[in-house]
Amino acid sequence: MKKTIITALILLLSLLPVLAMGNSEKNSEVTEVVIWHSAQGSNSDVFDSLIEEFNNTVGKDQNIHVESIYQGKANDVLTKVNAASGTSSLPDIAMMDATAATDMNASEYLVTIDALGVDTSKILESGLSSYTSEKGLLALPFNASALLYYYNKTLYDSLGLTAPRTIADMAYVASKTGLKDSNGKLTRAGFIGIPTTFELSTFIGAQNGISFMLDNRNGHDGGATKAIFKEEGTYKTFLQEWKKVFDTGFYSTATSGTTEEFTSGRAAAFLASSSKLATIINSAEGFEVGVAAVPMVNENATGGTVISGGALFAFTDNSAVKTVLEYLISADVQALWSEGTGYVPVNTDTYNTESYKAFLKENPLYSVASDSLLSSNPNMTNVWVPSAYSIYYSFQTNILNFLNGTDVDTTVSEMESIINSAIKTYRDQNK
Amino acid sequence: MREKKTTKKYHSQNKAYLYLLPAITVAALFYWYPSLKSIVESFLTVNQSGKILGFAGLDNYRRLFSDPAFINSLKVSLTFIALFVPANTFITLLAASLTRRPSRLSFIPEYIFFAPVAVSLSAYSLLMRDIFRGQASVLNNLLGTTFSGITSAAGAMAVLVVLGIFLDFGLDYILLICAFRSIDSSVVEAARMDGAGGWRLYWLVEVPMIKDTVLVTVFLALKDAILISAPIIILTEGGPFRSTETVMFYYYTEAFRSGNRGVQNALAALVLTLAALIMTIYTTYKKIKEER
Structure with a gap:
């Protein structure tokens, strides 16, 4: 009997940290934003560095902390988002691609970019059209490619x-x-x-x-x-x-x-x-x-060429999520992201920044994708099946x-x- | 006095149930309930978020069997079973047979053969993927060969069979070696006295005595072959060209990737029935044998 009680006590004690964790999150004033991303290999490091930069600057000022978690390829992220739908483990933002559009268009948990009120006036037209459904803009183009x-x-x-x-x-x-x-x-x-x-x-x-x-x-x-x-x-x-x-x-x-x-x-x-x-x-x-x-x-x-690549889907409607999204599509961040990976900047202002122009001059291969996208019919679009x-x-x-x-x-x-x-x-x- | 004994028996029986309770609860919650739900829902139209829309009759089954990808997955599964189960049985039995006599150096092969148990499935799958990844694979670089590896249909199936054997090897080896070593030594001695030795002793005396354990490993292999999916998800993603898309991998893509609840439930019901059938065959065989 004594043994049973001791075992039970040990079990209870081992659960304490879990309970404590739940409490500490509620009490803190910092808003936590969780992003599930699909950037692989060296792209993953670039993404993490962007998030770190956010946490040290904008995030620090506005009490927002972003946690980025690699969840496999874009389609793996979708599988996990579908599995987590309706549970508390659904992230605030998920990076997915066109294969997610059909499911997300039907999802009751998705918060559209229009609903969040993110300013998209500077975003590539073809990027916006590739994620627009009858419900509005489903996701914010972020990692666009050709x-x-x-x-x-x-x-x-x-x-x-x-x-x-x-x-x-x-x-x-x-x-x-x-x-x-x-x-x-x-x-x-x-x-x-x-x-x-x-x-x-x-x-x-x-x-x-x-x-x-x-x-x-x-x-x-x-x-x-x-x-x-x-x-x-x-x-x-x-x-x-x-x-x-x-x-x-x-x-x-x-x-x-x-x-x-x-x-x-x-x-x-x-x-x-x-x-x-x-x-x-x-x-x-x-x-x-x-x-x-x-x-x-x-x-x-x-x-x-059809604009391809991924976009950021939101599942939480709050100002912190909006701030994070606007940061990720800002001209400077898009320049850093593009230079580190080969993705096409989705922000049209990026193309006019001196640093990005200088980068393209030195790395002409990086401009092939954006040139071919900018000269394409913006109404050509990815397949939602x-x-x-x-x-x-x-x-x-x-x-x-x-x-x-x-x-x-x-x-x-x-x-x-x-x-x-x-x-x-x-x-x-x-x- | 007698009454006291019955209450005591009652108490001990209750206690037994009490001990069983957690297992029964877990089984009911995570096995019986979902199984029944799948079977019932296989006759209904259910949407992606799990809402029931109406009665579907046999529509889900019709859809399943009219999908060429499903028919293909059946063929792939049968091929895998036909290749894997005999190969696995042969190789594990061979390894256990060659090392069955305990000696001072037994720990060396035992250590080597037990070790696979301690490595995770995904680690093995990732390793295999790099070793056999197409023309530019580690294997070809080391040996200067041009084995196509997982980029050709036959190569991918072969790699998958090898991986399957690796995954099952440790456990099967432990079971078989224990069975060999627990053979009553007097039987072997008696056979020796009668002049049996070497091959005859092995084949006519020792193997028949561990027949039941061999059968257990065969059924375990069969179960693993039917249910194989995780190594495929990592190693080949069913490719190239669906050549390694087994029934359970097909289930995974339909259920978790495509959110196709109808096909998911119909297939779950079918696989459950199949599993029940195999278990019935196995237990009936055991029962007949025990009665004899």
Whole structure:
């Protein structure tokens, strides 16, 4: 009996710190703002340094303390936000991307940027439009990026090649830069990677000036009801062009570890977000990295590039959250963020600051993404589709099947039916 | 006197229930209730935030079986089971067999073989990912090979099987080595006196005596093979091209990534039924054996 009492006492005592913690938070005057972020690798350090700067300056003056927690990739953050919805562990702010938009648009816990009253007059138009739904501005663009064509500049220069302008050019360049050993095995891919939702939002979106993959402006206006790339023929056009790259025989269909293949020199080119720029430049082994705007599908694909990357979603309606958000999109902070990562500044004032101009002069690669975004049609927009994670993998499989011989019309129909059935399921379950 | 004994028995019985209470509460709260809820909700339309919208009949099941990704995941799971369970059984049994005789140096292989138990699943998965990550992997750098690793379908499946064996190895080894060592030495002695030795002694006397433990490891492996998802989330994310998307990984993406409650509940109900079926087969087998 004595033992039981002692055990119980020990258990109770061990709980005390937990209880005490709950109390101390309530009593303190500092407002705590929790941010779940998805900045990976060196980008994570840059983000933490921005937050530290806030805590030491603005935060100190206004009694706000920000805690930033890395929660995995943008889609992992969404998984966790969904799991935490309705509980006290939901953060005040979460950094997520377009895959979160459908869920967040339906979420009763989301506080829109309009409701918070954040001043967005200086934010890039395309950034705002990419996160605007019928409910208003869902999230504040923060880590904006553009898809870029990364290439091994040292290799290209040695062969007298320049970055391709269209996918057909891409095929030509790939056939020159690829290498095979005596057994016919690919030792250096001319191009590596299979496009999926993110890349296709640009490849389809840029066609005929501007196009959409789904109706209702890619789902931004009240949610999509169906895919429209089949009736508009845009996906088919893309596939037929893309096949040219595959047919060179110097194309690698790998979908994971593509960055490592490129930086180790085993692939001459690949597509990736500008947010990887700093990481890729630093890890390229023995060659100079070149970047260019995404190749056009054909001469009619004049829309440019869809703004991609992430935004900050808010779940708490208070002035501290507003202050933190306004700090993160301020011209100076956006300059620091962009210089450290390769993300495109979302604040138009940033482009006019002397320090950022000087930075671009010294690091011209960083201006490729912002130049291509600023010259794009601002109405081109990212895709809001339910089951986004699953559809991401469906696209890759679908394209691979096509490259391996499935007829193009069957391929397009299959993808259309996968997307339409995901949309139907979602709409049936979330009336 | 007699009355006193019954009350005492009653008391001790109550006490037993009291001890069981926490386990029963936990099981009821975290196992029975959610299981029942899933089964019931698999016939209803439930929205993402858990609100019931109406009766769905068999719609959720129809959706599940009309999804090519689900059919694919069934195939992947069956392939994984077919590769993993025999390989795992063979390798753990081999390791335990070779080290079954206790000696002064036994602690060396035992230490090596027990060690995997102490390393976390995610640590192993991350390690494997770096070792086998495509052409530019650690493995290829060290050996100068061109193994495609987790970037090809066959390679990814092979790496996953190896990882699965690593994860199960420690526990299976402990079970098997204990079983070998607890064989009554008089039986082995008797067999030796009768002239059995080496291979015959092992195969006809020792292995049959630990058959039950081998069966336990087989069922554990089967369970792990059916439920495997966490290593896949870290190692391959189901790729390349859904070639490692098992049923439970599919469940994870539908339930937690896509918030598709209908498919989530239908699949949960199916897997529960399957698990119950396997357990019934196992216990029936044991019962028949005990009765014999």
